[in-house]
Amino acid sequence: MPMLRDPSAKYAPFPQIDLPDRQWPTRTITAPPRWLSTDLRDGNQAIVDPMDAHKKTRFFDLLVEIGVKEIEVGFPSAGATEFDFISGLVRSGRIPDDVIVQVLTQSREDLIRTSFASLDGARAAIVHLYNAVSPAWREIVFGMSRDQVREIAVAGAKVMRDEAGARPDTDWHFQYSPETFSTAELDFSLEVCEAVMDVLAPTPDHPIILNLPATVEAATPNIYADQVEYFIRNLPNRDSAVISLHTHNDRGTGVAAAELALMAGADRVEGCLFGNGERTGNCCLVTMALNMYTQGVDPALDFSDIDRVIRTVEYCNELPVPARHPYGGELVYTAFSGSHQDAIKKGFGARSTQNDERWRVPYLPIDPADLGRSYEAVIRVNSQSGKGGFAWVLEQDQGLKLPKKMQADFSPHVQRMADELGRELNAADIWEAFRQTYHVQTRDKHFQLIDYEERRASDGSRLFSGRIEVDGERQSVSGRGNGLISSVLSTLEEAFGLQLEIVDYVEHALTTGRDSRAAAYLECRTPSGQTIWACGIDEDVATAGVRAVLSAANSAIART
Ligand SMILES: CC(=O)SCCNC(=O)CCNC(=O)[C@H](O)C(C)(C)COP(=O)(O)OP(=O)(O)OC[C@H]1O[C@@H](n2cnc3c(N)ncnc32)[C@H](O)[C@@H]1OP(=O)(O)O
Numbered sequence: 001m002p003m004l005r006d007p008s009a010k011y012a013p014f015p016q017i018d019l020p021d022r023q024w025p026t027r028t029i030t031a032p033p034r035w036l037s038t039d040l041r042d043g044n045q046a047i048v049d050p051m052d053a054h055k056k057t058r059f060f061d062l063l064v065e066i067g068v069k070e071i072e073v074g075f076p077s078a079g080a081t082e083f084d085f086i087s088g089l090v091r092s093g094r095i096p097d098d099v100i101v102q103v104l105t106q107s108r109e110d111l112i113r114t115s116f117a118s119l120d121g122a123r124a125a126i127v128h129l130y131n132a133v134s135p136a137w138r139e140i141v142f143g144m145s146r147d148q149v150r151e152i153a154v155a156g157a158k159v160m161r162d163e164a165g166a167r168p169d170t171d172w173h174f175q176y177s178p179e180t181f182s183t184a185e186l187d188f189s190l191e192v193c194e195a196v197m198d199v200l201a202p203t204p205d206h207p208i209i210l211n212l213p214a215t216v217e218a219a220t221p222n223i224y225a226d227q228v229e230y231f232i233r234n235l236p237n238r239d240s241a242v243i244s245l246h247t248h249n250d251r252g253t254g255v256a257a258a259e260l261a262l263m264a265g266a267d268r269v270e271g272c273l274f275g276n277g278e279r280t281g282n283c284c285l286v287t288m289a290l291n292m293y294t295q296g297v298d299p300a301l302d303f304s305d306i307d308r309v310i311r312t313v314e315y316c317n318e319l320p321v322p323a324r325h326p327y328g329g330e331l332v333y334t335a336f337s338g339s340h341q342d343a344i345k346k347g348f349g350a351r352s353t354q355n356d357e358r359w360r361v362p363y364l365p366i367d368p369a370d371l372g373r374s375y376e377a378v379i380r381v382n383s384q385s386g387k388g389g390f391a392w393v394l395e396q397d398q399g400l401k402l403p404k405k406m407q408a409d410f411s412p413h414v415q416r417m418a419d420e421l422g423r424e425l426n427a428a429d430i431w432e433a434f435r436q437t438y439h440v441q442t443r444d445k446h447f448q449l450i451d452y453e454e455r456r457a458s459d460g461s462r463l464f465s466g467r468i469e470v471d472g473e474r475q476s477v478s479g480r481g482n483g484l485i486s487s488v489l490s491t492l493e494e495a496f497g498l499q500l501e502i503v504d505y506v507e508h509a510l511t512t513g514r515d516s517r518a519a520a521y522l523e524c525r526t527p528s529g530q531t532i533w534a535c536g537i538d539e540d541v542a543t544a545g546v547r548a549v550l551s552a553a554n555s556a557i558a559r560t
């Protein structure tokens with residue numbers, strides 16, 4: 001039994017933070033944070049084949065297009081690929097004036113100097129220093145006391161200060177991360193950050209960025225929010241620091257933790273597109289930004305063409321964006337199940353009639369069109385689907401708006417096909433089933449309309465005379481009625497002895513413009529009381545009605 005019956009001996013619950021007057025639970029997010037993308041660093045260090053310069057450049061350009069203003073472009077001391085990319089980028093003139101690049105370094109003198117060297121010639125840059133501060137890292141990784149670990153940070157900060165001082169042509173900004181903040185004692189994180197601030201002497205005009213990582217997510221997101229609020233409230237010179245968040249997703253709540261910690265007073269969020277990053281990844285910037293958007297807050301990041309973003313991210317990371325990933329996954333706007341389809345279809349219907357700006361479509365938290373997604377994929381049909389499903393597909397694909405009762409009539413045909421095929425039914429499958437069921441635009445039917453003309457008799461009645469192919473043989477037939485439809489019905493009765501009574505008739509245009517076509521739907525009853533639904537489609541609305549009557553006649557013949 002690999003899983004323990006009593007895991008409490010091996011895993012301890014995370015302790016609560018003593019912050020009884022916490023403020024964050026009653027706050028809301030009303031403005032976007034400063035965003036930093038760490039796709040080219042935390043993301044890149046976590047993929048099987050790190051990106052080459054070509055891929056990194058493509059990713060960088062994408063981030064700029066989306067609107068990210070702070071971009072961690074790598075870890076210059078990791079090797080030549082990283083160093084050359086960063087120094088090449090700095091010299092390329094590719095970095096827009098309103099975008100600042102950031103690099104990460106361990107707190108080791110040689111690595112810090114290499115990091116500064118990679119940024120030679122930069123207009124502005126952020127150098128990001130880190131060392132882990134929590135007990136397990138102190139004891140296991142460094143084998144050091146608290147004082148010694150604090151000294152790692154202080155020594156690194158001094159090298160940063162001196163390197164920056166020696167390179168006055170660049171507008172340097174400093175960032176320090178007490179790595180493993182989320183599992184460290186809060187007083188110690190504060191102590192180390194204060195010691196780093198003492199060296200770097202930030203001011204409100206030139207603040208330091210203090211980045212508080214949940215390097216490993218170890219508790220529920222409210223705990224991280226408490227930690228961040230506690231840190232902010234106890235940090236001297238708060239106005240000389242930008243408080244930044246860097247969450248991971250080990251418990252699946254990386255975005256939630258960042259959201260609550262933003263409510264706790266943080267200013268900046270680091271993360272990756274679609275949550276790439278070490279292990280389960282970083283905070284997903286797409287999710288967090290679009291969560292804000294769906295609360296009516298402009299996130300200042302643009303995902304208007306989310307599929308293009310996904311294509312580039314998948315190409316660069318060589319990792320798929322999962323089908324269920326919030327906002328971006330292939331299936332996140334798709335309903336297969338009947339009751340969801342029904343509600344979504346009604347939601348779109350209500351939108352088209354109510355002219356209401358507020359988004360209120362059941363089951364869809366966001367309008368897919370805002371992200372460049374079409375409505376076609378919103379509803380897909382398989383054996384779990386209902387009437388709303390195929391009705392939506394026929395409407396999107398063919399422009400057909402089936403009357404409700406006809407949907408019920410067609411439903412068993414679709415259900416049978418889905419059960420038999422055991423797979424999703426695409427638009428072509430459904431259209432083919434519809435054509436066969438209602439003899440629409442098929443050649444192999446019993447009655448086939450060739451042509452007809454309609455005249456008004458002196459007594460006001462209508463005369464239908466036309467040519468109908470009956471099992472391949474053309475016949476000239478005619479009949480009289482009060483209107484065109486009834487004259488065709490009497491023609492069928494007189495010429496072929498076929499009796500049909502009209503119960504309901506609906507017609508609508510299929511498209512607008514010069515090439516418009518029309519669809520007519522007919523509910524008929526046979527002398528034995530059977531209901532027959534029929535459909536006719538034609539460029540001319542009257543002819544669509546005639547075709548619908550012949551569709552009903554073909555069904556009646558098929559049933560005998
Ligand atoms: C949580 C994060 O994501 S942090 C970012 C991590 N990212 C990366 O590591 C990607 C790039 N890194 C690299 O390419 C390599 O680690 C290099 C080139 C930077 C350094 O490589 P190496 O020197 O071979 O070793 P490594 O990274 O394993 O460092 C281990 C040593 O550094 C020490 N160390 C680790 N982190 C830090 C730090 N932040 N500050 C100071 N020392 C550190 C360790 O205690 C260890 O010391 P020891 O050798 O005395 O036991």
Ligand SMILES: CC(C)C(=O)C(=O)O
Pocket residue numbers: 042104130177179180211213214215216246248
């Ligand atoms: C370097 C820091 C910010 C980091 O990546 C982490 O702790 O996850």
